[in-house]
Amino acid sequence: MAASALVGIIAVLGRSADWFAGTGLWSNLLPFAGMVLAIGTANAVLLHLWLGMRARLKLKGMVLPAILAVFVAIGAGWFVAQEEFGRDLRKLRTLVGGMQEAERNTIAHQVFAAYRRSDLIQMQRIIERAQIYLPTIHEAAAAFAVDPEVMVGIAATESSFYPRDSKDGGRGLFQITAPPKSAVKVVKAHLKTDTLDMLNQRHNTFVAAATLRDYLAQMNGDLFLGLLAYNIGPANGGLRSIMTQYGARDFVTIQPYLKNLPRDYPIRVLTAALAYRLWHREGRLPRYEEGNNAMHIQSVGVPGLDQGFSPVNTLAKDKAT
Incomplete structure (x- = not known):
């Protein structure tokens, strides 16, 4: 699940780097910083929801959380193989690599x-x-x-x-x-x-x-x-x-x-x-x-x-x- 979350974070950050490309404080830098904050908040909320869902799934069957995690991982793997993710990764590398x-x-x-x-x-x-x-x-x-x-x-x-x-x-x-x-x-x-x-x-x-x-x-x-x-x-x-x-x-x-x-x-x-x-x-x-x-x-x-x-x-x- 953590790896799947990282894939999502990379994709969103890569696209954000494209959406907010530029040096303007109000038009570029602050919106990008806001997106980073939103990603962190969203991941905290999703983690909280996942922990609660996992506890309920365990009551119905011990293997259900693992099965759901496998499906999520397969979906993340499919997404990584797409050219769109490759473009997002390159944009993020450009942002971080300087x-x-x-x-x-x-x-x-x-x-x-x-x-x-x-x-x-x-x-x-x-x-x-x-x-x-x-x-x-x-x-x-x-x-x-x-x-x-x-x-x-x-x-x-x-x-x-x-x-x-x-x-x-x-x-x-x-x-x-x-x-x-x-x-x-x-x-x-x-x-x-x-x-x-x-x-x-x-x-x-x-x-x-x-x-x-x-x-x-x-x-x-x-x-x-x-x-x-x-x-x-x-x-x-x-x-x-x-x-x-x-x-x-x-x-x-x-x-x-x-x-x-x-x-x-x-x-x-x-x-x-x-x-x-x-x-x-x-x-x-x-x-x-x-x-x-x-x-x-x-x-x-x-x-x-x-x-x-x-x-x-x-x-x-x-x-x-």
Whole structure:
């Protein structure tokens, strides 16, 4: 019953955050505060009624309160599965999350917009080519506690799942150029080998996962900055040096100082990761602008951003098929 009450509170608070959005004292802040007070009062009344009802139900049968609670829980579970509840939850997260949640939402909508502009036929071909590499990607992601969907996005962006040597020195599936020495060392230990061959796609994938983990740790778990650092690499001190030079502290303040390619790189990676998630779950890539697909895709969420900016401790949730 307590969990069901929490579901209701989240839904009402989420909708209240939408109804009373704004900074006006009388038109926004006080009505929202009043709604919070009303929710607390309503829950106290409902709790009192429930306790009285439970006592009367016990007189008619000991199991009746439990049966009623089960039905309420089933109803709450059904409601949680609806897209409307997902929207309410996102609105509440925006309200409570403050600047960090606002940044996450900004990145997410950049990804949704990029997905809308994507050539979905070409994207599906890339995902189909990825199939033979998925077991290795999931294995490496689990070994270094990074998001496997984000890893798929990186490989799609770097090589389109055509492993090769490129003119700029990139090698293999993840176009490895100059990985951190710490990443190389830990991969050698994990794979129990003294040498790594970047044309060996298992070696290449494990080095990419270890490199991503290092950059995420360097950027305090910020996925956007971690991907930027992965793309920029260690040249001239890497992203951390650039941020220090310009006094930037997050993706909002660093974007204006970057050229188009590195600035767009995280969005391209996460767009490919989103496409992979949709294809993996639904077997298709729905067009964003058709019907209610926009709201549906938003409810599916962007890989790596589902739990904020810290996928460092997130292990693979889905096994490759």
